[in-house]
Amino acid sequence: MLDERKTAILSAVVHEYIATAQPVGSSHIAGASGVGVSSATVRNEMAVLEQEGYLTQPHTSAGRIPTDKGYRFFVDHLASPRRVDAVTTRRVGEFFDAAHGRLEEMLHQTSDLLAHLTHHASVVLGPKADAAEIRSVQVVRLSTTAATVVVVLGNGSVENEVIEIGEGVSDAALAGATVHLAAHLVGRTLGDGPEIVSSGDADVDDLCGAALHALRAGSTDDHVYLGGTATVAEAFDAVEVVRQVLHTLEQQFVVVSLVRDIVDRGMSVAIGVEHGVEPLSACSVVVAPVVVEGEHVGSVGVLGPTRMNYPQALATVDIVSDRLGRRLGEG
Amino acid sequence: MLDERKTAILSAVVHEYIATAQPVGSSHIAGASGVGVSSATVRNEMAVLEQEGYLTQPHTSAGRIPTDKGYRFFVDHLASPRRVDAVTTRRVGEFFDAAHGRLEEMLHQTSDLLAHLTHHASVVLGPKADAAEIRSVQVVRLSTTAATVVVVLGNGSVENEVIEIGEGVSDAALAGATVHLAAHLVGRTLGDGPEIVSSGDADVDDLCGAALHALRAGSTDDHVYLGGTATVAEAFDAVEVVRQVLHTLEQQFVVVSLVRDIVDRGMSVAIGVEHGVEPLSACSVVVAPVVVEGEHVGSVGVLGPTRMNYPQALATVDIVSDRLGRRLGEG
DNA sequence: CGTTAGCACTCGGTATCATCGACTGCCAAG
DNA sequence: CTTGGCAGTCGATGATACCGAGTGCTAACG
Numbered sequence: 239m240l241d242e243r244k245t246a247i248l249s250a251v252v253h254e255y256i257a258t259a260q261p262v263g264s265s266h267i268a269g270a271s272g273v274g275v276s277s278a279t280v281r282n283e284m285a286v287l288e289q290e291g292y293l294t295q296p297h298t299s300a301g302r303i304p305t306d307k308g309y310r311f312f313v314d315h316l317a318s319p320r321r322v323d324a325v326t327t328r329r330v331g332e333f334f335d336a337a338h339g340r341l342e343e344m345l346h347q348t349s350d351l352l353a354h355l356t357h358h359a360s361v362v363l364g365p366k367a368d369a370a371e372i373r374s375v376q377v378v379r380l381s382t383t384a385a386t387v388v389v390v391l392g393n394g395s396v397e398n399e400v401i402e403i404g405e406g407v408s409d410a411a412l413a414g415a416t417v418h419l420a421a422h423l424v425g426r427t428l429g430d431g432p433e434i435v436s437s438g439d440a441d442v443d444d445l446c447g448a449a450l451h452a453l454r455a456g457s458t459d460d461h462v463y464l465g466g467t468a469t470v471a472e473a474f475d476a477v478e479v480v481r482q483v484l485h486t487l488e489q490q491f492v493v494v495s496l497v498r499d500i501v502d503r504g505m506s507v508a509i510g511v512e513h514g515v516e517p518l519s520a521c522s523v524v525v526a527p528v529v530v531e532g533e534h535v536g537s538v539g540v541l542g543p544t545r546m547n548y549p550q551a552l553a554t555v556d557i558v559s560d561r562l563g564r565r566l567g568e569g
Numbered sequence: 570m571l572d573e574r575k576t577a578i579l580s581a582v583v584h585e586y587i588a589t590a591q592p593v594g595s596s597h598i599a600g601a602s603g604v605g606v607s608s609a610t611v612r613n614e615m616a617v618l619e620q621e622g623y624l625t626q627p628h629t630s631a632g633r634i635p636t637d638k639g640y641r642f643f644v645d646h647l648a649s650p651r652r653v654d655a656v657t658t659r660r661v662g663e664f665f666d667a668a669h670g671r672l673e674e675m676l677h678q679t680s681d682l683l684a685h686l687t688h689h690a691s692v693v694l695g696p697k698a699d700a701a702e703i704r705s706v707q708v709v710r711l712s713t714t715a716a717t718v719v720v721v722l723g724n725g726s727v728e729n730e731v732i733e734i735g736e737g738v739s740d741a742a743l744a745g746a747t748v749h750l751a752a753h754l755v756g757r758t759l760g761d762g763p764e765i766v767s768s769g770d771a772d773v774d775d776l777c778g779a780a781l782h783a784l785r786a787g788s789t790d791d792h793v794y795l796g797g798t799a800t801v802a803e804a805f806d807a808v809e810v811v812r813q814v815l816h817t818l819e820q821q822f823v824v825v826s827l828v829r830d831i832v833d834r835g836m837s838v839a840i841g842v843e844h845g846v847e848p849l850s851a852c853s854v855v856v857a858p859v860v861v862e863g864e865h866v867g868s869v870g871v872l873g874p875t876r877m878n879y880p881q882a883l884a885t886v887d888i889v890s891d892r893l894g895r896r897l898g899e900g
Numbered sequence: 901c902g903t904t905a906g907c908a909c910t911c912g913g914t915a916t917c918a919t920c921g922a923c924t925g926c927c928a929a930g
Numbered sequence: 931c932t933t934g935g936c937a938g939t940c941g942a943t944g945a946t947a948c949c950g951a952g953t954g955c956t957a958a959c960g
Contacts, residue, residue, distance in 0.1 A: 249929065263923055278933050299923045299939045339731050378705040378721040388719055388727055390709040396719055398727040400670050467798065468815035477808060484799035484815075609904050612953065630910045630952050873956050903959080910953075920943075930933075 240292075245315065246273050247391025252304050253314045256547055261301030262548040306510035306544060309522070313507050313548045320553040321391060326355055327397050327557065334561045341365075341394040346463045348538065348562055355554050358519055358542035359474070359487060361451055361525075364461030365566070367397050368429035368454075375419040377412050377449060379403075387419075387429075387449040393535075393566065395461075399452035407441050415445035422446075428457040460494045473543045474520065476503045482517040487541075500525050502539045506552060520544060524551040526559035530567045538562060571623075571898060576646070577604050578614050579623055583635050585642045587878055592632030607717065637841035637875060640853070644838050646878045648683045651884040657686055658888065665892045672696075672725040679869065679893055684797025686885050688731050689804070689873035690818065692828055692856075696866040696897070697794030698728050699760035706750040707778060710734075716743060718750075718780040720759075724866075724897060726792075730783035738772050746776035759788040791825045804874045808841075813848040818872075831856050832868045837883060841875045851875060855882040856888035861898045877885075 240248065247267055254262040254270070264284060268277040284302055292308035293300070306311065322330075322483050333351050337344045345364045352360035371392035379385050382405055388398045403412075403554045418437045432448050470483050484494055496515055500508045501557060509522045518541070525539035540544045540551055571579065578598055585593040595615060600606040615633055618624045623639035626632070635643065653661075662680050668675045676695045683691035702723035710716045713736055719729045734743075747767045757763050765777050801814050812874070817823055826847055831839045831854060840853045849872070858869035870891045871882055 253747070261923090265923085276933050278926095278935090281926095282932090285925075295924085297923095299921095299938060299941075301923065373711070374707065374709040374719075376705065376707060376719075376721075380721075380723065380725050384725070386721055386725060386727060388705075388707075388721060390711075390717055390719060390729075392711065394711050394715070394717060394731060396717060396727065396729040398671060398721075400725060466819070468812060468819050471808060471812040472801065475808065477802060477806065477811070480808075480811065481799060481802040484802055488797070488799050513608060517579075521958085545849055592952090607904050608952095609906090610902085613903090616954080626953085628911065630912075630950095632952065841945080901960105903954105905958080907956090908954095910951105912949105912951095914947105914949080916945100916947085918943105918945085920941105922939105923935095923939105924939075925933090926937090928933100929935100930931105 240287075240290075240311070243273060243275070244283055244287055247280060247307060248287055248304070248311060249316045251284075251293060251302055252308060252316075255303050256545055259545060261296055261303050262538070263301035266301070269294055287514065304545075306512065309509045309544055309548070310512075313509070313552070317549045317552060320549060320556055322550070322553040326554055327367070329355065330554075330561055334565045337565060342461065342564040344565075345536075346465075348558065349463040349465035351465075352538060352540055352554065352558055353469065355558075356540045356542070356547075356551050357466070357469055358546060358551065360465040360539065361493055361537070361539045362463040362465075362562075363494060363537040364430075364463070364495055365393050365395065366460065367391060367395065367457035369427055369533065369535065371425060371427055372423045375416065375423050375449075377401075377415045377419065377445060379409065379412055385445070387452060388421075389453060391467050395534045397453065397456060399449070399456045401445070401447065401448040401452050402440070403448070406446065409549055410525075411439065411441035411445060413451065414439060414442040418442055419446055419449060420487050428453055454489055460490075462490050462494050464490075469542075479520055483521060484518045488513065496523065497525055497537050497539050501527050501534075506555075507548065522548075524555050525546070527553045528559045528566065530563050535563075535566065571618075571621075574604060574606070575614055575618055578611060579618060579635070579639060579642060580647045582615075582624060582633055583639060583647075586634050587876055588798060592627055592634050594632035596633070610653035635876075637843065640840045640875055640879070641785045641843075644840070644883070648880045648883060651880060651887055653881070653884040653888055657885055659687065659891055661885075661888055665896045668896060673792065675896075676867075677796075679889065680794040680796035682796075683869060683871055683885065683889055684800065686889075687871045687873070687878075687882050688797070688800055689871040689877065689882065690798050690801055691796040692824055692868070692870045692872065693794040693796075693830055693893075694825060694859075694868040695794070696726065697760075697791065698722060698726065698788035700758055700864065700866065701726070702758055703754045706747065706754050706780075708746045708750065708776060710740065710743055718783060720754075720784060728784065728787060730780070730787045732776070732779040733778070734784050735772070735778065738749065738776065742770065742776060745773040746771060746780065749773055749820075750777055750780060759784055769840060779800070789864070791821075793821050793825050795824070795825050800873075810851055814852060817846065817848045827854065828856055828868050828870050831870075832865075837886075838879065841899050853877055853879075855879070855886050857886045859890045859897065861894050866894075866897065 250267045251262050264277040264280040267280045280289050293302040294305050318384050345362045349360045364567045373392055374390040376388045377385050385403050386398050386400050422434045437445050467487055474480050507524050511519045517555040521541050522544045523541045525537055528536040580595050581598045586885045595608040595611040598611045624633040625636050676693045678693045680693040704723055706722040707719045708716050715730050716734050717731050721727050753765045767774050798818055802811050807809050838855050842850045852872050854872050856868055858865045859867040
């Protein structure tokens, strides 16, 4: 596709631009190590690279900056090996060794960790409720017309939903529903689509139906944790872009579907327009699935300017997702 | 303190500056309705107001802008009556009429509502766990060495904490702990400082102790929901300020203590440096306590530039806190 | 004595213009 | 094919002038 020298030049441009955020000129490349060739030759090669769509010029008499296609080539062919530096390894290790307590808290802290390590906004998509084994179900009265149904899952998360109950429903019916639900749900998952046979008591059946319905609806909710959103204000100097990106990040469902879509397509990086979310076209997203015992239970990722340090971001996201998966496996 | 005419002029300056974000000159004031006086007189008065610290000039030959002290006078003497426009009333009403489901979800949505209504960043501090009546306690095994203790509270929130358990602790002990904890905790609050008498079984006592300890520690955690953080990117044109403010907002404990401090001091507005959080010195915070049956169970507030529409913010925060309190009271 | 018209002055913002320098593209020589 | 050289492009920078909004001050006025 690209001969060795073009590859080297493209790589050098990407590296330089990532480091300096300035368009890079031919003499910089020629001066730098790697390609032992004059600036004139570099110019010729860069002209070709521009024609082929890997580079572009902000204006005629400026240096080149990589296009999305240029970054894509870079991450596909030049961004290996994905190795993180020692201090990152150490910090990730320390974090997961010390991690304890509630699942939600740990995921939240994981997103902060990722944000700190990469200096980008980070996303952690937690396990969906419908894949985990149900350990316990309980229906508790809140008022004369409302109750909450609490489910404890094997992965340590606790889901709860509020259901409306009839005015005259007795405490006994609630207790009955707790027992009946437990009998049918414990040991299974919400994703199994469990059905509940009649208990013989209409009130209990109503409660169970309402509870199951609410749980089903709620179990498709996502647990999403964002971190480091303030860093986008540093990444772009155009205030308008900052505003747009932050606004988009506030729409959690956009972020969720964005990340999920990338992971589902088996990609680890979506560059610029590749992810199709227009207000984020100045951003790249680096993701990795979180895997526990072969099951894809969640995702982690970072979002930053297309001009991001891909090798570092890829490596960091990888190691965090790996360690998070292992940590969840132990749980 | 200030005679009537100075007051009118100060008020006009604040209104104008809030509306336009431009330093306002004497002729604008003179031209506007209210003070039937020439620009020269306004100039004289404005010079005095500046000497007394209510106004300042960005540079010598520019109009005046209010100082923090000027805003303070404005909100203390001129910002009444706090009435919201009809559309806000309607939207708040619709929101709380439709609000249902989990407490956390509703609080989250409340913060979004506030952000949309005011176009500022919003904060909702949820009820602390230690003031609500305990409806149910349950200890559920997660693994051979961990269990989760789940507490359902009268206000509809569900708290859970993970505790370590000894390797050999039996399911019977867990069940015993559930029963024992329920006997001592249901109907009380975590804030009561309930003690648990020995059950006669060492494992059960250990579990109960660990559970209670974890719950106590967790019950002081705050439920804080932020909304509209992207709006700060619109409120300031200095990127550096945006960065600082967003970064500070990410530190949730800062936000929590900030809001709590203001509420505890009985204030409803903290202007600029008044709140003492240096990175937010360009911001004002408007808060209101959420009261249920005389109890202060939480707070709502907005954070925006000192140049904010105080009457509108005060009125909106007030109505939202009021409706939220009533809604929580029904629950 | 407070108010006001008038005036000199200040100073940031904007437009103009020249300069500078970091590039490029191209060409001819190596 | 590579490379040195050169003309040309164009944004960035800085100097200069100008404009206008706005001030402070003073003198006149009712």
